[in-house]
Amino acid sequence: MSCGKIRLAAAIAAYLIKKKQIKKKTKRNVWVRNWVLRRIGLSFQNTLLEELRTEDSMQLINFLRMSNDDFEYILSLIQTSIQKQDTKMRLAIPPKDRLLVTLRFLATGDSFHSLMYLFRIPVCTIARIVLECCEALYQCLKSKYLKVPSTEEDWLQYSNGFHNKWNFPNCLAAMDGKHVVIQAPKKEGSVYFNYKGTHSIVLLALIGPNYEIIYFDVGCNGRISDGGVYNNCELSKCLQQNTLHLPSPRSLPGRTIPIPYVIVADDPFALKKYIMKPFPFKSQPVQNRVFNYRLSRARNVVEHFFGQIAARFRILRTPILLSPQKTRKIVKAICALHNCLLNRNSQYASSMTFNSPVSDNQGECRTEGIPERNMLPLELHNSRSQAQEPKNVRNEFAEYFISPEGAVEWQYRHI
Structure with missing residues (x-):
């Protein structure tokens, strides 16, 4: 063996011995301070x-x-x-x-x-x-x-709440996602890196008219958009397969065309007959702008929910220095605590600072920007008539909101 190889082997052996000594656990001075x-x-x-x-x-x-x-x-x-x-x-x-x-x-x-x-x-x-x-x-x-409604009567209670408090009939819930910021996970690269420039997991929530959580999914990496998170969660499968026992379609007050009960969402979600999103882009006619405002007003429920749980449990306002799996346990506990305290009608509920639902200044219409595009399962792209059905449902809502039965006197001041 040459001298060079001998020196190399000796150097490697010395390095391994030193590394082992560093890893050796030091003896405790005291058991408990x-x-x-x-x-x-x-x-x-x-x-x-x-x-x-x-x-x-x-x-x-x-x-x-x-x-x-x-x-x-x-x-x-x-x-x-x-x-x-x-x-x-x-x-x-x-x-x-x-x-x-x-x-x-x-x-x-x-x-x-x-x-x-x-x-x-x-x-x-x-x-x-x-x-x-x-x-x-x-x-x-x-x-x-944290029980998802299992009967039509349970769902109708949420629908009545949205109709009475937020002037949006045939609405069951508001849906959106929130990025829970975490430290960069080890050996994950950019998997959890989101468009905001941080690492996060996504909390997707379905919120009722009184800010209660109807359904939530947490743990998906922040690289995926809200629409992509929804496409991969159990809620999407149940809605597609119609296994949630939603109420049968019903016509809006003063109208004759039966339309399905819907969930209100924003641009990242795909338009479906049971998911309503705003009309895209600017320069929309008055009817469409009124619809966008009324939908945004109802969808503010989920925006207020995210703001208030972050103000109440301020762990959500700072980067969580734990792994995604451990962070998921923390967020699930917060969601359970929120519904529990809200249900008890205690000081937690009375101290909420959500906007009054009867006010005439509920949010602003947010239609700017280009909607995110998500890859949808191939079975969703069927015939042209099926693609047109969600648009017909949205148009029916838009016509209702400017009709004498559905219009509110202050809606035109916000479009």
Whole structure:
């Protein structure tokens, strides 16, 4: 063997030995730090939190994003799921403290290191607690608060709400997507890189007239448009196969042509007989501009929903420094909490700052820009008559909104 090869082999061996030494785990100086052990008597949840509970309930709501009654109710539901067993070595962290840490993380988006000094719980433990509690919140709340309507009567309640509050009859829900910003995942390249220049996963939500979540899908990479996310989710398949038990087509008030019940959406979604989107481009006739305004007014429900959950759970306003899979658990827990708190008609619901539905300044018509184009399944491109049917439904809505039965006196001031 030549001298050069010998030196190369020696260099490689030295490099591997050094690398192994670096990876070697250093021995702990202490098992648990002393200031962490004093959590039971001196931690935040045993001092300031109790003072807020008895002296300043509004600040407690600001801290937890819910009232004390709501906190105790949710704790009672998930307590058994997050309870850990005490051992001879140490006492387990109580379920109450685990839920407090999780809610504070969702409310602020603080780093685990910041929460460590607040709650006197190590970072590695907080990382496990947050994910375990988020999973428990979703699993314990979904059966009661995240049920998709299964009967025509349930769907008609949503339709009546859109008609009475947002002046849009035969409407079941508003649909849109939100990018949840995350840190760039390892070894994923540009898969999660979106058009806004960040990495994200998409939350697609179907929202009712009172801002309740009817259906949601989260986890699709941000590189895909909202329309593409919809095409790949279960909701799209169920609507195509008509398995959601939607109400039968019905004519609009004062009209004679039966039309299907619809979901209102924006440009990235494909126009279908059960999905209404605005007329594209500018310079539309008055009838089409009125339709665009009325649709935008109803669709503002989902826009307000996204704004308010981000204001309530501010983790959604900062990049989440976790993997897409872990971020998905966090978003699912937030959706479950939103519906639960909204359903209880508590301080959470009364403090909403959504625009009044009876106001005459509901949003602006947003028809600018070129619609995104998505690749649709081939079976959707059938005959010309089937392609024309959604346009006929949209035209029927447009004619109704300028008729004496469907027009509102202030709609022409916003077109």
